[in-house]
Amino acid sequence: MKNKNLSYKFYVIMSLSIAAIPVVFIVLSYAMFFTHLGITSLFNIDNHFSGSVLTTYFYIVFFGILFGLMFIAAKYFKKIIHRINTMEQTVRKIAEDDAFPEKLAVIEESEDELNKLAASINTMIDRLRAKEMELSQMEDLKREYLKQLSHDINTPLNALNLELYLYSQNHNVSKEEVDVLYQKVDYISKLVNSISSEALFDIDNYYIFKEDISVHKSLKQTINKWSYLLNKNNIEYTIDVQKNLIWQANELWLDRLFENIISNIFKHSATNQIVITVGDTLIIKDYGVGFEIDRDHETTGLSVIKNICQKLNIQLDIESTNAGTAYRLSQE
The missing domain is CATH 3.30.565.10 (Histidine kinase-like ATPase, C-terminal domain)
Structure with missing residues (x-):
């Protein structure tokens, strides 16, 4: 019954529990009767079987057996609740923690619904880990691309500053006009560096120093x-x-x-x-x-x-x- 589904286990346990009550009752009745006959015959005791004398002992043993069955059933359901709590904690760690939790224990070829749920959670953990690695690789590629792009843009900007200086000297351009162009070039350079830095972070989490x-x-x-x-x-x-x-x-x-x-x-x-x-x-x-x-x-x-x-x-x-x-x- 280890690899059966939960509904099958439930019906088996309930059927055994219902069937156990009359069976235990009958078996215990005959057991008490034959125990009494054996004791009186062995020790030559002249004491006829009296239901009123043994009724108390009978019910004590009977209900003791029933409570024992209840204890076994409680242990089984406690085990199910523990598995459910473990899954709940695992899913919560996936949602809240930075690192992924360890995968859940799974019984191979089991039809148990909880086992199937644990296998699905493990599949989700594997998929999320794969996505995390993929995103990490994409971030590394983007970071490297932006570094190269920033360098490729800033290089001609530096050359442009030099060309502006030479042009102003050769064509007698006023300092005010050249300064405006210098400011434009400097603005583009700062903008490229800022955008490159910003793109390395998530747009909602990027902090601006104010x-x-x-x-x-x-x-x-x-x-x-x-x-x-x-x-x-x-x-x-x-x-x-x-x-x-x-x-x-x-x-x-x-x-x-x-x-x-x-x-x-x-x-x-x-x-x-x-x-x-x-x-x-x-x-x-x-x-x-x-x-x-x-x-x-x-x-x-x-x-x-x-x-x-x-x-x-x-x-x-x-x-x-x-x-x-x-x-x-x-x-x-």
Whole structure:
């Protein structure tokens, strides 16, 4: 019965238990009767069999046997409960612990449902271990690829800095114009290094070191980078600083946020004016053609802007009409 299923074992135990009651009763009755006859005959005792005398002894032995059967059944069910608790602890370790638990003991070729469940849990552990190894290999490949990619991008950027210096010397380019280009190259280099580092971690668990950042100073740096293109395309811009707004943010990520907003305006709004107001909230407004926020979510780069705002805990509200678009940003 060791390899049978649980329902079969249950019916066998119940059938034996029910059948044992009358059988034990009958066997015990005759056993008590013949024991009495044997003792009286052996010792020549003149004492007739009396049911009232032996009834107490009979029931003591009878119920003792029944309690013995109950104890055996309790031991069996205790063993089942122990197996279930072991499986429950194993599944909990899979869900909560970093390391996978040891596999459960399984009886080969058994039809026991608990044994089948243990075999399924073992299969799940093997599959999860295989997936963990596969993910680890993928992470190693991604890490190596990003290192190579970062190096391949930074190498021509260093050469570009040298070319800019030589070009400015040979063509008498003003220092202000060259500095703007230097800032662009430096920004790209920092961005590549930041993205390479970020991609080595899960996006939700990647930690950004934050500090107090002056919003209007960071915004002015971004505007200075775009000033050449804005002036070339006859786009006027004004910055009205009503208060020194301070946010808890990362300088590079805040720079990325403003870069994407200005880039979004420059590429898609067809505006001729950008008005920036720094007060309790930051408002960046253009007077272009506007767009449908839901429909143009990807084409206007809003997904990048929203993701950065989410990372920096910045509340973003965008209003867009045919008369222009306003970006309202605030941080509690």
